[in-house]
Amino acid sequence: MSSLIDKAKHMVSGAVTGMEKPEASVKDVDLKGVSLGHVTYNAKIIVTNPCGVSIPICEIRYILKSNGSEIATGTLPDPGSLKGNDDTLLDVEMKVPHSVLVSLVKDITRDWDIDYDLQVDLVVDLPLIGEFTIPINNKGEVKLPSLSDYWK
Structure with a gap:
């Protein structure tokens, strides 16, 4: 009986290992807005889902660093699928x-x-596997607007 269970575990783990998983990358990071208390940046992340079904996103965690210092960190719970x-x-x-x-x-x-x-962890809920984290790292620069940009 235990050999039957071991064979079943091996078969399921082989199927799960060979299963295609979503891949993600940062498309753009830009200045979104300025208010009295803070500056808002927006990161556009493109995620390719090779599965034929919709996959729920549990949460998105991010850390934004500049000059080695952490300047923003946060979590976006339940951002969709x-x-x-x-x-x-x-x-x-x-x-x-x-x-x-x-x-x-x-x-x-x-x-x-x-x-x-920018370090982003995209946590998704894959069928049969459960929660799966897709790590995304991106380095770059955000150009700040100059006065001439406001006159255009």
């Missing part, structure tokens, strides 16, 4: 307090942008 056999575009809004941006003045004044390192 991934379309089956399709690409899904996710918007991840990150709010950075103005007080944190003051510490980045040296980087900003050098080239009028903010160099960033």
Whole structure:
């Protein structure tokens, strides 16, 4: 009886290992808005779901760093689901307090942008597997608007 159970476990684990899993990448990170208390950045994440069924997203966790310092962190609970056999575009809004941006003045004044390192964990609920985390890392720079940008 135990050999039958072992064979069943082996067969299920082989099927799960060979199962295609969603893949994700950062498409863009940009300045979304400025308010009295914070600056809002928006990361556009594209997720490809090779499964024929919709997959629920449990949560999105993010850490935004600049010059080695963490400037924003957060969790977006229950942001929806991934379309089956399709690409899904996710918007991840990150709010950075103005007080944190003051510490980045040296980087900003050098080239009028903010160099960033974005780490995102996309937690999805895969059939048969359960919760599965897709890690996404992206480095880049966000150009800040100049006065001439407001006159166009």
